Amino acid sequence: MSQATIDSTGASRGSLKSYLTGFVLSLILTAIPFALVMSGTWSSSAILAGIFSAGIVQILVHLYYFLHLDTSSAARWNVLAMIFTILIMALFVGGTIWIMYSLHYRMM
């Protein structure tokens, strides 16, 4: 029978292939930082860089393969809202860390 599909929402299109690709990539991007920290062979700044880059790439993988955000017109408003939110988050998190660490430094 023909069931109604929700296709014009910009966040529903997915295929078995896209979910499995996302899954495999996420597994790899989870294994890398855990392995880095658990083995502890690298210097701590290198491990830190590894954790952050794997985390950011995995977030992008989730957004693309699981939440289906891309540059298509259907997803445009979702992407715009997210970019605005990232700006606010950068102000919150970056500003807080900046001020508090600067304060900490000056109080020492």
Added chain:
Amino acid sequence: MMTTDASTIGIAHYEEIEHPDTVAMQTLGFWLYLMSDLIIFATLFATFAVLGRNYAGGPTGKELFELPYVLVQTLLLLVSSVTYGLVMLAVHNGTRRWVLIGLAVTFLLGLGFVAMEIHEFHSLIAEGHGPNVSAFLSSYFTLVGTHGTHVTFGLIWMAVMIGQVAVKGLTSPVQSRLMRLSMFWHFLDLIWIGIFSIVYLMGVM
């Protein structure tokens, strides 16, 4: 893109019931809610970034966190994200039985995650490492607990949806709700990436 014919027919059928823009607007509205939720998590992450190393003579993350345990939690949530993706594929194909099976599997995986988190919190508090011990533990419990609360509400929503699919079938409103729950569920997995990276992995270093 791959099911052009099927989706064209689907939308034509759909317009008889409800204007297609309604679903698009509901999806965008829910996305805006998720973005505001993201800001809540951003403030909690900022708090943790500032307070996360203030141990006040209490235990450090290195002494408390067990990475294999966190890895299992991570995998539970990741696999549940994929099984929910498969639920959405089953919704598109209109196979109600697989939607129900997929939702049940996703629910159990999510329940496993929440059970592990409750167990972790319980043993921390039982060993005297509760949120009142240090600024680090206060911000840790707030951040991770807020995520866990979200997952718990996601589970309640999922249980309701299992009931709705079983009773009402895959009607348009039910499909629309399943769609929004999928966004919520994937979003929580996204937040967890930040938590295991910043709280657990960096805490153990």
